[in-house]
Amino acid sequence: MSIQVSHITKEYGVQKALDDVTFSIEKGEIVGFLGPNGAGKSTLMKILTTYLKPTEGTAAVNNFTVSEDDLNVQKSVGYLPEHNPLYLDMYVREYLMFNAEIYKIPKEEVEKIIERTGLTPEAHKKIEQLSKGYRQRVGLANALLHNPEVLILDEPTTGLDPNQLIEIRELIKNIGKDKDGKTVLLSTHIMQEVEAICDRVIIINKGRIVLDKKLKELSNSKEQIIEVEFDYRVETEALQQLKKVSKVENPSGFVYNIYFATDSDMRASVFDFAHDNGLKILQLHQKNTSLEKLFIELTTQK
Template identity: 70%
Template sequence: MSIEVHNVSKFYGNQKALNNVSFKVKQPEIVGFLGPNGAGKSTMMKILTTYIKPSSGETKVNGYSSEQLQDIQKSVGYLPEHNPLYLDMYIKEYLSFNADIYKVNKSRINEVIALTGLTPEIHKKIGQLSKGYRQRVGLATALLHDPEVLILDEPTTGLDPNQLIEIRNLIKSIGKTKTVFLSTHIMQEVEAMCDRVIIINKGEIVADKTLKDLRDEKEQVVIVEFDYRVEDAFLLKLPKASKVINTYDFVYEITFKTSEDMRSYVFDFAHDNQLKILQLNQKNASLESLFRELTSN
């Protein structure tokens, strides 16, 4: 396993940021780490990169324990949420500075510049770059020493649509041979890039699923509006109905555990019970709806 987290908790004073968190990530794999603001994502990433220590529990990265700081740091590339850069340096100058720290051959600098699409801006100082290109410099720095594990905190922040596609393709390419553990708020990015998603809420893991499992889950949501209120328990008598939410007034979202279109069943149900249907729509259950469901409380 590239990343192993066993019963990790982290306190900041009396505030618990992580509560007994455990998961594993293999190589190669791209894992999306999702959660609302303050859920503990950045704290977990800082622990994995040895920037901070957990209050309790154990972590391993590339087989190295959290006590083997230099070994972990040599084998991990890290792009933090707030990308720290020397704005008065030129791109190549900054990467050369980091290459000296990692004791990397300077030929690697041109490789990561080309890899991250920085070539058109190579003549500029970092302070002259757009936010998107600054993000590319941070990603180039994380890749400079050819690490086995990439830990990326909000890697697509500030990118325009074209840059976003390029960086997405780059991350997908890297993930064919390396472990990529990334956080993001953009659900579409997770669905486009990741093999698996881990959702954290209030410092606890609330879901750990592969994207294939999410796509294969036979589940749908039917939105129906009646002419008067209906008890949730009554609607749960529909075939394969698993959940009912009264979203507002007389509008209901009914979740069915099946891929079969259930609108005809809802229509027949309304007819049999002398209900009028004012609207009847279907939507697919998605990663976004799962995220909202698990992090809304």
């Protein structure tokens, strides 16, 4: 396993930022770490990068425990924090060369990283002259300098305009899919980010894991919801007699949410039910449970 988290709890006084968190990530996976602000995402990433120590539990990166083998963990992790710390008065190439000396990385490798992250046209500029998007590229280039096996990225696209956002997403996706198979843990609260980049999603809320699934499993969910409004009240028990119905809700008036345990289009079945029972359909919508809807449901539970 590239990342192994086992029963991690982190307390700040009486407040629990993380509460018995457990998950593992295999080599080469790109995992989206989703959660509302204050859910514990940054705290866990700081533990995985050895910046913080857990109150309870253990974590390991590339089989190095974060509490005992912190130097080896740091060597095998590339980290881009939420607030990207850069020396703004340094030139892009100068800044990367400076950091490369710390890792004893040859000059030619720095040039490869500059090219790989699309910084060649900006390498002669001071960092303070760069747009937010290019500053993020510098942060990514710095995280990649020592060719880490694991990349931990905390909100890497915050504050970017739509064009910059697409560019950084593609860059991260390409890095994760490279032949050397880097593992990427990407923290974000943007659903589209996960759907565009990741293989798997972990959702955290109030310090606890509330979902851990492959994106394919979510997109191939064998469930659909049909919202229908009739011109007359219907007993929910009658709707539950329809084929493949798993649940019926009556949120208001003559409106019903019918849950079908199938990905086949069941609108015709609802039309037939209305015809056979002398009902008129005033409106009908087919709804599929999206990642965004699932996120809202899981993170607004009391």
